[in-house]
Amino acid sequence: MLTEISRKRTETGTKTKDIVTMSKKKIVVLTGAGMSAESGLSTFRATGGLWEQHRIEDVATPEGWHKNPGLVLEFYNQRRKQLITALPNAGHLALAALEKDFEVEIITQNVDDLHERAGSSKVLHLHGELTKVRSTGPGAEVFELSPDQYTTHLGDKCPKGYQLRPHIVWFGEAVPEIDNAIHITGQADVFVVIGTSLNVYPAAGLLHYVPRTAPVFLIDPNEVIAPQPHIAVIKKGASEGMKELTELLKAYR
Numbered sequence: 001m002l003t004e005i006s007r008k009r010t011e012t013g014t015k016t017k018d019i020v021t022m023s024k025k026k027i028v029v030l031t032g033a034g035m036s037a038e039s040g041l042s043t044f045r046a047t048g049g050l051w052e053q054h055r056i057e058d059v060a061t062p063e064g065w066h067k068n069p070g071l072v073l074e075f076y077n078q079r080r081k082q083l084i085t086a087l088p089n090a091g092h093l094a095l096a097a098l099e100k101d102f103e104v105e106i107i108t109q110n111v112d113d114l115h116e117r118a119g120s121s122k123v124l125h126l127h128g129e130l131t132k133v134r135s136t137g138p139g140a141e142v143f144e145l146s147p148d149q150y151t152t153h154l155g156d157k158c159p160k161g162y163q164l165r166p167h168i169v170w171f172g173e174a175v176p177e178i179d180n181a182i183h184i185t186g187q188a189d190v191f192v193v194i195g196t197s198l199n200v201y202p203a204a205g206l207l208h209y210v211p212r213t214a215p216v217f218l219i220d221p222n223e224v225i226a227p228q229p230h231i232a233v234i235k236k237g238a239s240e241g242m243k244e245l246t247e248l249l250k251a252y253r
């Protein structure tokens, strides 16, 4: 459906004609661990601040890595093993389907690849990707793991001889993609937040960069922020919530 029309006048010989270009409205979506909960990947909150029975300090910080790199590598090997059998849920699929009527950009805090596997074409991973590893040497070169070689162990090195580590942004590390995420957020015609406790910064701060004119929807079965007049809360899980949102978004096409 036509959503926004921009007209350009062009000269063709002596005649002037209008060229009508249709541009879709842009929906920017910020997702967190709750997005993948219905795919069987657990969130932090569900497990009392633990990630799959592990303390965050042990498996998702530079200190944890220096203390016990073998444990950290094995933790992410297990997450990859879990990811192989996980499938995108109805929420992921509904987000991908929105691309028919909107330009959709997803900014995800998730390290899984379920948005991509659901068919979403623009996904920015703020906190890294399970399917990649990177060198601990200068330049921090990134390498894609092939699904049949989905593990990394102590002694696995990059071509320059440096130990490989998970391509994950750990707590306490810089978030290299945050400027891109801020830029994308600033272009939103509609902003959607799904399945994040909004406890992790700078991701949670993206809400401050949403243009004032853009409606904001938040899908989460739990209350994550105090009610605010400009945020429409859909208090449901990702799949049910996306069903409701898809209907509501028809008004914005």
Ligand SMILES: NC(=O)c1ccc[n+]([C@@H]2O[C@H](COP(=O)([O-])OP(=O)(O)OC[C@H]3O[C@@H](n4cnc5c(N)ncnc54)[C@H](O)[C@@H]3O)[C@@H](O)[C@H]2O)c1
Residues within 6 Å of the ligand: 031, 032, 033, 034, 035, 036, 037, 038, 041, 042, 043, 044, 045, 046, 051, 109, 110, 111, 112, 127, 194, 195, 196, 197, 198, 199, 200, 219, 220, 221, 222, 224, 236, 237, 238, 239
């Ligand atoms: N799948 C993953 O990639 C994964 C899983 C666990 C943790 N993490 C990492 O942990 C950090 C945690 O921050 P966070 O805010 O993303 O997660 P979080 O665990 O802090 O919060 C999860 C949110 O999801 C909500 N939720 C639970 N079930 C849901 C459902 N069915 N549908 C929708 N929402 C649901 C919870 O109410 C909560 O608000 C992120 O940095 C992320 O990288 C990633």
